[in-house]
Amino acid sequence: MGAPYTSELAAAIAPDLLARFERYVRIDTQSARERTRSPSTPGQLDLARLLVQELTEAGVTDAALDDNGYVTGSIPGNAGNGRAIGLLAHMDTSPDAPGAGVKPIVHADYNGEVIELPVGGTRLDPAAMPELLAKRGHDIVTASGDTLLGADDKAGVAEIVAAIAHLAAHPELPRPTLRIAFTPDEEIGEGATLFDIERFGAFCAYTMDGSDLGELQDETFSADEVIATIRGVDVHPGHATGKLVSALRLAAEVVAELPSDRLTPDTTSGRDGFIHPYSLHGTAAEAEIRAIVRDFDEQRLAEHVALFERTARAVVGRAPRATLDVVVHRQYRNMREYLEPVSFITDAAEAAILAEGVTPVRAPIRGGTDGSRLSEMGLPTPNIFAGGHEFHSVREWASLQDMAAAAATIVRLAEVWTREGWAESAAAGSAPAVR
Ligand SMILES: [Zn+2]
Numbered sequence: 001m002g003a004p005y006t007s008e009l010a011a012a013i014a015p016d017l018l019a020r021f022e023r024y025v026r027i028d029t030q031s032a033r034e035r036t037r038s039p040s041t042p043g044q045l046d047l048a049r050l051l052v053q054e055l056t057e058a059g060v061t062d063a064a065l066d067d068n069g070y071v072t073g074s075i076p077g078n079a080g081n082g083r084a085i086g087l088l089a090h091m092d093t094s095p096d097a098p099g100a101g102v103k104p105i106v107h108a109d110y111n112g113e114v115i116e117l118p119v120g121g122t123r124l125d126p127a128a129m130p131e132l133l134a135k136r137g138h139d140i141v142t143a144s145g146d147t148l149l150g151a152d153d154k155a156g157v158a159e160i161v162a163a164i165a166h167l168a169a170h171p172e173l174p175r176p177t178l179r180i181a182f183t184p185d186e187e188i189g190e191g192a193t194l195f196d197i198e199r200f201g202a203f204c205a206y207t208m209d210g211s212d213l214g215e216l217q218d219e220t221f222s223a224d225e226v227i228a229t230i231r232g233v234d235v236h237p238g239h240a241t242g243k244l245v246s247a248l249r250l251a252a253e254v255v256a257e258l259p260s261d262r263l264t265p266d267t268t269s270g271r272d273g274f275i276h277p278y279s280l281h282g283t284a285a286e287a288e289i290r291a292i293v294r295d296f297d298e299q300r301l302a303e304h305v306a307l308f309e310r311t312a313r314a315v316v317g318r319a320p321r322a323t324l325d326v327v328v329h330r331q332y333r334n335m336r337e338y339l340e341p342v343s344f345i346t347d348a349a350e351a352a353i354l355a356e357g358v359t360p361v362r363a364p365i366r367g368g369t370d371g372s373r374l375s376e377m378g379l380p381t382p383n384i385f386a387g388g389h390e391f392h393s394v395r396e397w398a399s400l401q402d403m404a405a406a407a408a409t410i411v412r413l414a415e416v417w418t419r420e421g422w423a424e425s426a427a428a429g430s431a432p433a434v435r
Contacts, residue, residue: 004137004138004401006357006404006408007356007357007408009412010407011404013404013411014403016162016165017158017159017400017404018106018141018158020054020161021155021158021398021403022141023050024050024051024150024157024158025104026102026103027050028041028043028099028101028102029041029043029044029046029047029091029093029099029150030043030094030095030099031044031094031095031185031187031190032188033095038069038190038193038194039069039091039092039184039185044069044091044092044184047091048065048069048091049065051071051182052064052065055164055180058165058169059075059168059169060074060075060164069184070181070182070194070195071091071181071182072200073180075164075175075178076177077175077418078171080174080177080418080423081427082176083176083423083427084177084178085176085179085202085204085205085417086179086181086204086205086206086379087160087163087164087178087179087180087205087206088156088160088182088207088209088370088371088374088381089153089157089160089182089183089207089208089386090183090184090185090187090191090207090209090370091157091183091184092187092188093148093154094187094391094392095187095188096393097148097392097393097394097396098146098147098148099148099150101146102144102147102149102150103143103144105118105141105142106139106140106141106400107142109137110132110136110139112126112136115132117142117145118144119146120146121145122145122146122394122395124142124390124397129390131389138399139400140397140398140399141399142395142396143394148394148396149388149398150396151386151387151391151396152209152386152388152391153208153209153386155208155388156207156208156209156406157182158403159407159410160180160182160407160410162407163411166411174418175415175417176414176423178414179200179202181195181205183195189331189332189368191370191373192373192374192377195377195379197378200379202379203426204379205379205380205381206349206381207370207381208383208406208410209369209370209386210365210384210385210386211387211389212389212402213358213387213399213405214361214385215361215383215384216350216362216382216383216384216385217362217363217364217365217369217382218335218336218339218340218343218346218362218383219336219364219365220334220335220369220371220383221273221294221296221334221366221367221368222298222333223293223294223301223332223368224293224305224328224329224331225291225329226290226291226326227290227291227326227327227329228288228324230247230251230286230288230323230324231286232244232249233285233322234246234284234285245321247284247286248282249284251287251288251289254312254315255280257311257315258307258311259275259307264276269366271296271297272295273295273296273297273300274293274294274295275293275304276291276292276294277289278291291308293308294366296334296336298333298334305328309326312326332372332373333376335369335371335376335380335382336364338375339375339382344421345380345382348413348422349409350362352410352412352415355415355416356405358409361385385406386403386406387400387401387402387406388403
């Protein structure tokens with residue numbers, strides 16, 4: 001009994017897809033939060049150059065790497081109305097787990113038991129991971145225990161290259177013009193920053209950056225970052241009576257006074273947002289609190305930001321000689337607002353997932369994607385599953401069968417966009433008359 005592929009197409013693409021994925025994850029493309037240029041780290045350019053080469057070998061004649069580390073390319077359509085559809089994935093991996101020296105391991109025909117990785121005592125226990133237990137019989141790819149795998153998002157990168165190679169080798173398969181882009185620095189929130197939508201020239205796009213089989217997302221968090229800087233009065237502690245005002249102590253009080261039984265990442269789920277202080281550092285003289293604030297609703301997001309600021313002002317207000325500065329950075333907005341009026345774009349992905357024989361799973365993402373900002377910038381970009389799990393950790397894993405299903409979904413998506421209803425919608429910018 002062979003591994004459970006979702007279709008013959010997926011099974012046909014799988015060997016090429018796996019070979020590419022194993023090549024890509026070995027390259028260290030971890031991005032860095034302190035960014036002075038794009039991309040933030042040179043390893044991303046190593047992968048970018050390899051991708052230009054592989055796209056070219058696959059038959060993409062205009063594959064190119066730009067000065068900011070974005071890889072683009074296209075294959076011409078043979079049907080549809082001439083408008084191009086974009087396919088996106090990000091090349092960088094998370095700075096939150098070790099990303100150098102990744103050695104992929106394929107656990108063929110997974111038997112449903114605990115997977116013990118060779119290094120660091122890392123275990124993948126299906127008792128704690130119901131998604132893993134559901135993949136019995138799949139070929140599971142992991143790293144070796146002391147690094148992330150990088151399926152986020154090299155699964156998406158490999159799926160796009162493998163699907164494009166398949167389409168290029170099968171010119172009879174219907175497709176609109178397809179534009180491809182691989183972005184740097186998504187994990188540090190900069191993937192869309194230097195993305196040239198005008199030059200990309202697509203009507204809409206899809207990120208291959210979701211997780212489990214069938215996931216399709218047209219809704220992300222709306223996101224702000226809040227930075228509070230407290231300045232105290234620092235004097236020699238031996239002569240401090242009635243003089244010293246400790247900024248560090250005040251900052252700790254601010255964090256302590258924020259709600260801890262609600263509005264936190266660990267006490268919320270579904271559609272509830274949170275305030276998450278993720279960094280606190282300082283001295284008696286000066287301290288800084290950084291918090292990310294998230295919600296699906298813009299009004300509630302503003303209320304969470306206001307609560308943070310009110311709390312900080314109340315605490316610092318009790319020490320009249322201390323000062324407080326609060327800066328709010330807008331990070332990204334829920335893409336639903338931009339995708340709802342053009343819902344046929346998400347519907348096309350749903351039709352493609354169904355054509356692959358997979359049940360679409362629609363749920364909001366408790367996070368953001370490149371599509372969050374691209375949709376706002378004018379390129380409507382929902383998100384499709386890519387087959388990886390336990391992102392940003394040494395337990396990260398991916399199912400080859402689910403990655404192959406994602407690559408096959410891209411081939412199906414190309415066909416959907418040549419259907420009369422969708423091609424017309426792309427021309428009119430409205431909902432299709434024909435479903
Ligand atoms: Zn990702």
